Amino acid sequence: MDYTLNEWVRLARVGSIAQVAVRCQAEESGIPEEDVRAIMRSHLNCMKEAVQSGLDEKLRSVSGLSGGQAAVFLKRLEEGKLLCGMLLGKAEVYAMATAECNACMGKIVAAPTAGACGILPGVVLAMMEEQNVTEDQAVDALFVAAAVGQSIATQASISGAEGGCQAECGSAAAMAAAALAFLEGGNPQQCVDAAAFAIMNLLGLVCDPVGGLVEVPCVYRNVGASGVAFTAADMVLSGIRCPIAPDEVLLAMKEVGDALPASLRETGDGGCAACPSIRARLHLGAL
Amino acid sequence: MDLFDLIGPVMIGPSSSHTAGAARIGLTARMLLGEEIVRAEIGFHGSFAKTYRGHGTDRAVVGGLMGMAVDDPRLRDSLALAQQSGMTVVFSSINIRGAHPNTVRMHITGINGSILQMEAASVGGGNIEVHKLNGLNVDFTGKENTLIIHQTDAPGVIAAVTGALAGQGLNIANMQVYRRKAGADAMMVLELDGVPEDAVLEKIRAANAVQSATFLKRRPS
Numbered sequence: 416m417d418y419t420l421n422e423w424v425r426l427a428r429v430g431s432i433a434q435v436a437v438r439c440q441a442e443e444s445g446i447p448e449e450d451v452r453a454i455m456r457s458h459l460n461c462m463k464e465a466v467q468s469g470l471d472e473k474l475r476s477v478s479g480l481s482g483g484q485a486a487v488f489l490k491r492l493e494e495g496k497l498l499c500g501m502l503l504g505k506a507e508v509y510a511m512a513t514a515e516c517n518a519c520m521g522k523i524v525a526a527p528t529a530g531a532c533g534i535l536p537g538v539v540l541a542m543m544e545e546q547n548v549t550e551d552q553a554v555d556a557l558f559v560a561a562a563v564g565q566s567i568a569t570q571a572s573i574s575g576a577e578g579g580c581q582a583e584c585g586s587a588a589a590m591a592a593a594a595l596a597f598l599e600g601g602n603p604q605q606c607v608d609a610a611a612f613a614i615m616n617l618l619g620l621v622c623d624p625v626g627g628l629v630e631v632p633c634v635y636r637n638v639g640a641s642g643v644a645f646t647a648a649d650m651v652l653s654g655i656r657c658p659i660a661p662d663e664v665l666l667a668m669k670e671v672g673d674a675l676p677a678s679l680r681e682t683g684d685g686g687c688a689a690c691p692s693i694r695a696r697l698h699l700g701a702l
Numbered sequence: 703m704d705l706f707d708l709i710g711p712v713m714i715g716p717s718s719s720h721t722a723g724a725a726r727i728g729l730t731a732r733m734l735l736g737e738e739i740v741r742a743e744i745g746f747h748g749s750f751a752k753t754y755r756g757h758g759t760d761r762a763v764v765g766g767l768m769g770m771a772v773d774d775p776r777l778r779d780s781l782a783l784a785q786q787s788g789m790t791v792v793f794s795s796i797n798i799r800g801a802h803p804n805t806v807r808m809h810i811t812g813i814n815g816s817i818l819q820m821e822a823a824s825v826g827g828g829n830i831e832v833h834k835l836n837g838l839n840v841d842f843t844g845k846e847n848t849l850i851i852h853q854t855d856a857p858g859v860i861a862a863v864t865g866a867l868a869g870q871g872l873n874i875a876n877m878q879v880y881r882r883k884a885g886a887d888a889m890m891v892l893e894l895d896g897v898p899e900d901a902v903l904e905k906i907r908a909a910n911a912v913q914s915a916t917f918l919k920r921r922p923s
Contacts, residue, residue, distance in 0.1 A: 416703060417703055436705060439705075440704070440705045440706070443704070444704065454706060455706075455709065457712075458706075458709055458710060458712060461712050476716070476756075477755065477756055477758065478756045516715065517715030517716050518715060518716045519715070519716075520714055520715055520716060520721070520758050520761075520777070520778045521714070521715055521775075522712065522713070522714055522715075522773055522775060523712070523713065523714075523715050524709060524710055524711075524712050524713075525709075525710060525711055525712075525713060525718050525722070525827070525828065526708070526709050526710075527707075527708045527709070527827075528718050528827065529713065529715050529716060529717050529718040529721070529722070530716075530717065530718075532715070535709070557709055558705065560708075560709065561705040561706075561708040561709045562705070564705075564708035564709070565703050565705060565708055568703060568707075568708065569703060573708070573827070574826045574827070576719075576826065577826075590708070626753065626756060627749060627752055627753040627756070627757075628716070628753060628756040628757060629715070629716040629717050629720075629757070630716070630756075682749075683752075683753070
């Protein structure tokens with residue numbers, strides 16, 4: 416079962432991408448559809464728990480580079496002072512909490528990777544709390560996201576070492592954008608258009624982790640990429656069509672990833688990783 | 703492609719390759735040894751050697767060696783837990799020419815004196831590949847039902863093994879055979895579409911020239 420975005424749209428002509436994805440997964444794994452849904456529901460619960468542990472202000476990573484920032488961010492959200500408002504603000508805070516939970520060796524759900532694990536939960540959980548999305552709808556939205564992720568993984572990459580951060584946070588933003596479009600009643604074409612818009616906006620993003628660790632800039636990029644997911648979904652929900660065939664955007668991402676120098680593909684040598692101020696902090700820390 | 707590879711695995715952070723994959727390598731070694739481990743010499747190569755402390759790769763491998771899965775919160779404290787349980791762990795940074803950047807080489811000793819040498823790589827998204835067992839080249843991922851047989855290279859061993867599996871009606875999806883040289887140590891790795899019954903495994907273990915047979919059950923989503 417390896418489908419392009421266009422194929423998912425075609426398969427979902429009757430029904431939704433979520434229904435098709437659940438059916439395909441059930442057939443492929445030999446598990447009944449309701450059990451496939453139950454696995455995703457349990458993943459959704461893990462996502463909630465990860466947010467809660469990530470919001471702990473005392474949280475710190477082994478290197479000392481991350482932890483405790485999501486708690487600071489949450490305070491401003493609760494004061495109602497975030498410029499981007501409650502819905503996006505909450506998504507961003509939750510994305511950061513999840514990414515910090517991950518950096519501090521907490522339990523997370525890779526979505527599609529551990530480095531980009533905050534974006535999809537942030538967006539979906541914020542929709543549940545702020546837009547009255549039900550658990551069943553959220554589970555369906557995660558299947559739409561997984562379907563999009565599968566198209567990206569098979570046509571481009573979801574690995575920072577192969578394709579740069581566009582392949583990790585970019586892919587996660589695309590998955591989250593499709594999930595948002597779905598939750599707001601978008602049709603299958605709008606879901607994949609939203610995914611394509613998200614990648615278009617993050618195309619070329621390099622993977623430059625300081626010290627090779629999944630902390631800086633990863634934690635902060637999970638926040639920004641959540642914003643991109645909302646932007647992409649809002650465009651398609653307004654009726655704007657993606658001017659490029661969505662699968663071609665994935666192929667462009669692959670080409671761009673291949674053209675990135677090794678120093679910008681998770682080696683910890685270039686980009687943010689090469690900045691002296693943070694490197695100095697890293698050496699003063701536990702490492 | 704499994705959709706739960708895109709949303710999943712549920713794992714202890716921070717890195718699917720440097721933490722989850724590392725824990726899986728440890729757990730695979732533990733299952734292959736088949737007994738509690740009292741001593742582990744663990745060598746990290748490439749990116750693992752450079753970043754293993756910050757990614758918790760050391761804790762993940764040791765946790766796996768103690769039988770912990772990728773989502774076990776005790777992975778964080780595995781080094782202390784290993785010490786408490788009397789397991790000796792020695793880490794080193796090594797260089798293996800031509801190896802995947804996320805490679806671990808380990809030498810582990812079990813409570814009953816069994817020894818296993820394994821070289822494995824974490825190849826992304828928590829997926830692993832075992833490349834060497836006790837000095838022999840192999841190639842398997844543990845994602846499927848895997849039967850690993852250590853034998854002396856001799857005529858009829860493959861027929862005995864496949865015959866026993868056929869007796870249960872088990873289909874072989876993939877099969878590899880490796881030997882050091884003719885008549886010497888050899889190894890067989892079979893990926894199966896089902897789970898062999900205990901009686902079938904016993905029959906294989908009793909076959910001429912077979913020294914051991916270990917079954918690793920397919921990893922769940």
